[in-house]
Amino acid sequence: MIRSNSIFLLSSIILFLPLGSVYTKDFNALCSTCRQLVDKFDKGLEKTAKQNFGGGNTEWEERKLSKYELSEIRLTEILEGLCDSSSFECNHMLEENEEHFETWWFKRKTKHPDLFKWFCIETIKVCCPKGLFGLDCNTCIGGADKPCHGNGKCDGDGTRSGNGKCSCDKGYEGEFCLDCSDGYFSALRNDTFSLCKECHESCDGCTGGTNQDCKECRNGWEKDPEGACIAAGFSLEATFTECFCPINLRTSPSDINECTKDPATCKDNQYCLNTDGSFSCKECDIRCSGCKGPGASYCLTCADGFKDEESTCTDINECTEDPALCKDNQYCLNTDGSFYCKECDTRCSGCKGPGASNCLTCADGYKDEEGTCTEENKEVPAFDSEDSQTGDSPEKHEDL
Structure with missing residues (x-):
């Protein structure tokens, strides 16, 4: 009796709950399943393109092939290969929408060759076009062509889910992913585009990509007389505890200058910094291809995209070529x-x-x-009347 009363009570609660609270569609999963169905369908089209033909009466084959190409037999062969028996989601979606596949195959395929767009986006409405999100297919921040201005991922992009907020890539931040994170600087920016690049390793905040563009020097680095951040103790006069020694000289009778070893101790695009009893390898400036010290004035040769001007490597403006x-x-x-x-x-x-x-x-x-x-003409063309049979097309929204 208790069991019967419990079942009755549960049934009553479910009956009076709003429909949305009983079952909420997982549009991410539904869109993924729909995309898989369409991908499998496209592979089925390729597989059955010239099936069971080859070698024989060519004229007869062409006649038979033209009939088979649009036949129900071919459609059935494709549909039978769409889902694995163990995939409940795939089989359930196929079973519910088999009539839509038949409609597309016999009536819509010529005018609407993109099955994903026609079926997943416009007909059963579980996906959105790329760059759109949510139940109404709203436009992602930054526009459909470049969601999050190309510097991040739009939540729900391409599905009927999500809130459209941007998750910015490394180096970018802000609602629109146009601002540079700490440790990066803005190499280029306008209203719709931003390029953030990493600061030089010596910088604690910067306005450019070299050790001369630092706002402050990081711990272990200090500014030289020209304002560039160099390794603490770096000096040609050897007046600090950490020295950059000329070739074949030592800082003290007991110190071995590892920077004079042959072959070189450091890699090709590094310079050697000798210290008392040890050494360290530092990355060359980004403007250098090989170097003998920090900054663009110590380059052996200039890196691609830079040129030598008065013994300092500077940027080449390729846009003026x-x-x-x-x-x-x-x-x-x-x-x-x-x-x-x-x-x-x-x-x-x-x-x-x-x-x-x-x-x-x-x-x-x-x-x-x-x-x-x-x-010149701002009239918006009406949607194809054929599609009104299966639902309205996604609403168009202006880019943010």
Whole structure:
């Protein structure tokens, strides 16, 4: 009697609970299952492309193949190979949506060749297009083309779940992943792009990538007369307890200068720092290809992307080179020792920078209004009426 009453009570509670509290869909898992189904379907298409044909009457084969290509037999063969018997999620989704696969196969395939988009995004609505998230497929911070401005991961990206918040990559922080973390500096930044690079190992905060750009020196480093952070005790006069010794000299009668050994004690892109009774190997400046001490003035030769100017390696601005290094519909961004080619705004036909205000000329469908390319016709085309049979397409949201 107690068991019967308990079951009745539990049934009553479930009956009056809101539907969402009884079962909440795991859209991450559903989207993953849907993607796997579509991937398996695509492999099935490849596997059955010319199955059971080859060698014989070519004309007869072509006739038979054209019939088999769009046949229910082929569809059945593909569907039977989609799920492992042990995969409950896959088999459950296939069983619930087999009619949708048949609809796509016989009625939609020609006009909607992207099965993932038609089935997972627009029909059963368990996924979103890349760069969108949540139940309504909202646009990720930074825009669908570059979620989190290319410097992080958007929570729920491509699924009907998540909150769209950015988890920034190493070196980046902030809501939009445009700010540089401690130990990094901004090599390049505008409203939609940020490039953060790591500070020199000697720096405690910096404005650039060398030991001359430090805000403060880290413990074990100190500023030389020119303001560069060098290893504590580094001196050509040997007036400190830790010295950088000229070749074949020692700091004291008892000290062995390991920096004079042949072959060299340190690796190719390091310099040797002799100390009393020992030594250490320090990384060369990023502007150097081999060095004999710290900073860009001690380089043996300059690294790629840098040139020698008055015995100091300085950055080469590749963006000023002729002919241009980037393609026609790209613009060049110079960085310390390198450069980037970035795609022009879709409203541009050629550009000199980001956004629609840096277009050389406007792309088809856009016109120049006070130096900015804008749409000639702002009417939004209606969605394909065929798709209204299986649900509305995801709502379009403006980029943040």
